[in-house]
Amino acid sequence: MVAVNVYANAGESSGSPSARTQSGQQGGNLGLATISCPDVGTQLSDVPDGARQDVDRQLAELDTQITAAYEKFAEAQDTEQAEAVLEPLEEQRRPTIEGIGSSIDQAGGQPPQGMDGMAPCTMRADDSTRQQQPPQDGDGGQEQPPQDGGEQPPGDGDGGEQPPGDGAEQPPDQQNGNGPEAGDFVDINSVQPNVNRPDKQRGASRGTFTTKCGTNENGKFNPDNVIAAPGVSNGAHHMHDYVGNQATDAFSGDDDLANGDTTCRNQGDKSTYYWPVLRLQNGQDENDAQADGGGKDQNVGEIQTPSSVTLKFAGNPTGKVVAMPRFLRIITGDAKALTNGDVNANASWSCTGFEDRQLKDKYPICPEGSQVVRTFNFQSCWDGQNTDSANHRTHVAFADQESGACPQGFKAIPQLVQRIVYDVPPGPGFAVDSFPEQLHKPITDHGDFINVFDEGLMNRMAKCINSGQRCN
Template sequence: MGRNRKRSTLANRAIVASAALILGGGGLVAVNTYASAGEGWSWSGQQDEQTQNQTKGAGQTVSTIDCPEVANDLPDVPEQARPEVDRELATMDSQITDAYQKFAEQKEQIEQDPQLAQNAILNPLKDKRLASIDRISVAINRAGQQPQGLDSLAPCALRPDDNVNAGEGDNGGDAQDGAQDGGQDGGQNDGQDNGQDGGQDDGQGNDQGGQAGNGPEAGDFVDIQSVEPNVQQPQQRRGGSKGTFTTDCGKNENGKFNPDNVIVAPGVSNGAHHMHDYVGNQANDAFASDDDLAGGDTTCRNQGDKSTYYWPVLRLQNGQDENDAAADGGGNDKNVGEIQTPSQVTLNFVGSPVSKVTAMPRLLRIITGDAKAFTNGDANANASWSCTGFEDRQLKDKYPICPEGSQVVRSFKFQSCWDGQNTDSANHRTHVAFADGNGNCGDGFQAIPQLVQRIVYDVPPGPGFAVDSFPEQLHKPITDHGDFINVFDENLMNKVVNCINTGQKCQ
């Protein structure tokens, strides 16, 4: 069966990216290679316990740089300190990107002399992070109470590659992921390659991790047909809100891309270090103010919805360059391959199974998922992966291999509880929350319309695709995430709430 693959070429499209050093030949270096059995990592000299624990492991090679997420440990940041704090957090992301690039470029030397990583990469990175943390503390102290203990978050470590032995075993025996989380996680891997490989071969049988050399790998994929159904829905109760409001904002036919994130890194070009697809509001870039968003054009059919919806682009890992191959957010940040235009984007707002919903406040910001979940852990991971025809089987930390005739599906269920006061918070998370397993919001929170986002791609069968990511996140599927800023006008938001609360299906 033939497939009509849709490609979004960046020529003649609006790319907002800051000027940066263009990578020279060989700049995209493979870093995920196999280590000999029993080979571990140890550093001579003194090192912190985190580094010792994360840089040694029999049979594993080091694949990335793992740094604590400072934003997650910040206290309440006073409003007047937020711009400076956000800039410093973005600077720390750039510091990790630069350090990861040095790691990739010096991989062979580090294999010969592991102390080189400590001296040339980890120690200088720690010093830069300490300086940024100090500036964050000073900024918060000017407007409130100086935070304590942030210096402990400065040291980073080299992380072993979790996928080195993926699929290995006696005669390609079974390897099962085993984790299932509320219908968003789970999956099984039969351990057999079957001629399908998510990475590139170096000519000697070693998977080099995608065309940029830093992922994805074969172990990041699983055959969706081997996954058991795992979706569970909260039971609808009397008093719940069963309606749906659908907004049609297109599939980014306009080709609006940039590597900014106005929520997390306002005022910082390339704050995301990966390219985003945008639908809805067309004024969104790093420098967009609330007034800019309120006055921006929208791709949404209902012009009362000027909200902005954005997510990392998905690319084919087929050896073909996109026009951002030498640009920030693209090749400069190890995001390479042809950007794929979705075949379908569905944006639904749904209700609560146990209560009525209240209107979202204008300019409410919500981030779902964690762009750094590979190193942060899966506490905030929230994207689901599946295939059309198999959406009762959802994956959290694997990409699906779909059978012929089936398309790849990414899904995001955004937070559905709001604290009733704030449109944002210091870590961009604590002002909203997920309902519990029964659909109830926590104390002090109220139910709001829940954005459910579904993005479908018609890509060739097999494991040859990945989402953009921060370089050190290695394009892992668990790092997928979505962003939303509510710019509904008051009348339309009231319609959304009424439709949901009265059980209607509206658009």
């Protein structure tokens, strides 16, 4: 029998969890539980243009339904109360999913088979015992995204790291019940070097192009996601950091972005770069403590401004790159990887001085004097036609992990590598924002990019990379 432990919501004071297991006893060391719902959006590989707006709106509504149900779930006093949220949630989801199918059908498309079976949700335990098993290749039988010659995040438990034992220091705000927990952190000193890169072949594009856009010193935040949930306020249910284009919010169209201001030093780069904020779990309220994306969505603690942000575009180890099309949209990583599985997870965690050791499903505990590093290696192959796709994934792809070659029919484009560094106190005292039911797991980290380079500057970037130069 799976022991389910339901904690109080993040708005309750620490030290007062209303947690009960199936046996009716408090279970503070049995792991969190959450709601797991099928991710309808990942199944939508082909949505007619005429249905996109309506489908995106309904997908965002599914997220809102889960968020509201999770709030009740987290307040439950026992398993019976927790399970009681599932049936009403299914009743909400079913007509929304049917509406998605109808929108696709009416626009002349073919809804995916089996959508009607995606309405029910389940409870799942945060299985901390799984984290203590010996590392296995291909955990869960799911393919890990190749890393295009960039730093490669390992699979679950890869590198020989061990989670802190029972006596390990607990994250200060863990008692709020929404994560993270001690098992989500690992001492970087216990991780073995695990970064591999494909060998560069003759004719490889060896150059780089770096754009400097600051660290969001001006504090541009919002809980929108203009790529995945355009036209929907609080579509992300967590707060994003933004650098680059300052016109970006849920309602930004291509013209808005083209005419927006930018924090990038080179004004020819009006691209949008964004990612979930990182917060200290120190019990201190941020000014969004009562706002959407913040405290209302279980994201609490002080938002940390990065000490540095590096945005570098690199080449391909097998050949030349072509210029990215303007307004190309790329999401790397999966904000719902806790419940979806790690097939699309693609964020790396490490520490300065230890970046030959990369983690995917753990936060690093860095030694004194070392800083926390998040790295996103974006997809670097493009289908040659589309600037986006219905599931925001199939128009781009990762290069082969071993050779660095793009899949057949795809073209190599400059690979965006985002490196974000934070000066935070050593120890398990921080977490990224997430959807509430994703429990602030490191594996849910993700990055978003919209290319709004001037076409001339983008062409110069491709030429620079193909000629082996280092440009900015």
